[in-house]
Amino acid sequence: CLEEYREFSVAVVTGGATGIGHAVTQELLYLGCNVVIASRKEEQLKQAVTELKGEIEETSPPRLMHVPCNIRQELQVKHLFEETLKQYGKLDYLVNNGGGQFLCQAADISKKGWNAVIETNLTGIFLMCQEAHKQWMGEHGGVIVNMLMDMDRGVPMMAHSGAARAGVENLTKSFAVEWAHHGIRVNAVAPGNSIYSETAAKNYPIDVFERVKPHLPAKRLGTPEEVSAAVCFLLSPAASYITGETVHVDGGGRLYSPLFWTVPDHKMLQPFHSNQGVEEATKPKSKL
Numbered sequence: 001c002l003e004e005y006r007e008f009s010v011a012v013v014t015g016g017a018t019g020i021g022h023a024v025t026q027e028l029l030y031l032g033c034n035v036v037i038a039s040r041k042e043e044q045l046k047q048a049v050t051e052l053k054g055e056i057e058e059t060s061p062p063r064l065m066h067v068p069c070n071i072r073q074e075l076q077v078k079h080l081f082e083e084t085l086k087q088y089g090k091l092d093y094l095v096n097n098g099g100g101q102f103l104c105q106a107a108d109i110s111k112k113g114w115n116a117v118i119e120t121n122l123t124g125i126f127l128m129c130q131e132a133h134k135q136w137m138g139e140h141g142g143v144i145v146n147m148l149m150d151m152d153r154g155v156p157m158m159a160h161s162g163a164a165r166a167g168v169e170n171l172t173k174s175f176a177v178e179w180a181h182h183g184i185r186v187n188a189v190a191p192g193n194s195i196y197s198e199t200a201a202k203n204y205p206i207d208v209f210e211r212v213k214p215h216l217p218a219k220r221l222g223t224p225e226e227v228s229a230a231v232c233f234l235l236s237p238a239a240s241y242i243t244g245e246t247v248h249v250d251g252g253g254r255l256y257s258p259l260f261w262t263v264p265d266h267k268m269l270q271p272f273h274s275n276q277g278v279e280e281a282t283k284p285k286s287k288l
């Protein structure tokens, strides 16, 4: 059954030029799929296409193409799927990998910054899934994988992104149920905060990956290829009975690593005492 997966399938991978997305693109090409990579920086996309084309046979149409697309922009998302269908006439797989955030304490996140992260990591994924459904998968089926993060305990210093990814995890479940009868499976992959690539690292003013490393059960960082393996498994017919699920690729980090936030010593969360509680509770606190 893997033949059907390998030959002539068509995948759209956002953020497919760098880091995890690059590894997914490379693996899908190796498996025989046609791949469309999409993100904002066209030069970066072109460079990845040139590099990856060197690893595959020349065909017409070429098995790898790029479409510049900011997933926050509805019209660009629409254009991405139109171009994919014009070139290949079908769409089997969608990997919503493009995204990111900046380090900032929650109290200091500006509304503009909040909106930028939510639009990228939640609304963008929603628009991508909805348009894939509308233009192709609603009628023909398909498989979607959404990229999350390690967010189950909250994400201090990245609260905006944690909120967005938790939203995507829930969307993943809703789509999995609503679209099952269209033959669509929808799953998610949650990488630990530990998947090293040069492009991921350069987004941060400090060496976040060096800070994370000693606290991982694996005692090493993860590779983009290790995340890609989970994505490609979920896309494949080997995962035909898996939908609405999240696969964690974190070397056990979510079970063991501390949150990278130190709570200062304080006495601000006082215990409840019953005497004090009764008196306090009966005192009028407000006129409302």
Ligand SMILES: CCCCCCCCCCC/C=C/C(=O)SCCNC(=O)CCNC(=O)[C@H](O)C(C)(C)COP(=O)(O)OP(=O)(O)OC[C@H]1O[C@@H](n2cnc3c(N)ncnc32)[C@H](O)[C@@H]1OP(=O)(O)O
Binding pocket: 099, 100, 101, 102, 103, 104, 110, 112, 113, 114, 116, 117, 120, 157, 192, 193, 194, 195, 199, 200, 201, 203, 208, 209, 211, 212, 260, 261
């Ligand atoms: C000390 C604690 C140690 C903690 C260790 C924690 C461990 C963390 C491990 C990390 C794991 C890795 C996770 C990854 O996800 S790696 C992938 C990273 N890749 C990216 O993040 C790339 C994509 N990111 C972005 O494009 C941007 O971050 C953004 C999502 C915000 C979108 O940017 P866009 O270009 O569209 O928007 P702007 O640049 O115009 O910004 C809009 C407003 O957002 C605010 N902003 C943006 N950057 C920052 C910043 N660095 N600090 C504070 N605020 C920021 C700001 O309000 C912008 O508006 P203005 O420019 O007008 O001010």
Ligand SMILES: NC(=O)C1=CN([C@@H]2O[C@H](COP(=O)(O)OP(=O)(O)OC[C@H]3O[C@@H](n4cnc5c(N)ncnc54)[C@H](OP(=O)(O)O)[C@@H]3O)[C@@H](O)[C@H]2O)C=CC1
Binding pocket: 014, 015, 016, 017, 018, 019, 020, 021, 038, 039, 040, 041, 042, 044, 069, 070, 071, 072, 097, 098, 099, 100, 101, 120, 124, 147, 148, 149, 150, 190, 191, 192, 193, 194, 195, 196, 197, 199, 200, 203
């Ligand atoms: N590395 C890690 O440890 C972890 C990564 N993740 C997530 O995995 C995904 C891949 O990250 P990774 O490969 O590590 O890092 P990278 O920074 O290499 O990849 C992020 C990719 O997303 C693209 N992107 C960002 N914003 C948009 C947008 N608005 N529209 C389209 N594409 C966009 C970027 O391209 P461009 O700038 O050209 O648009 C880039 O190719 C991200 O969602 C990331 O947050 C989650 C947890 C941990």
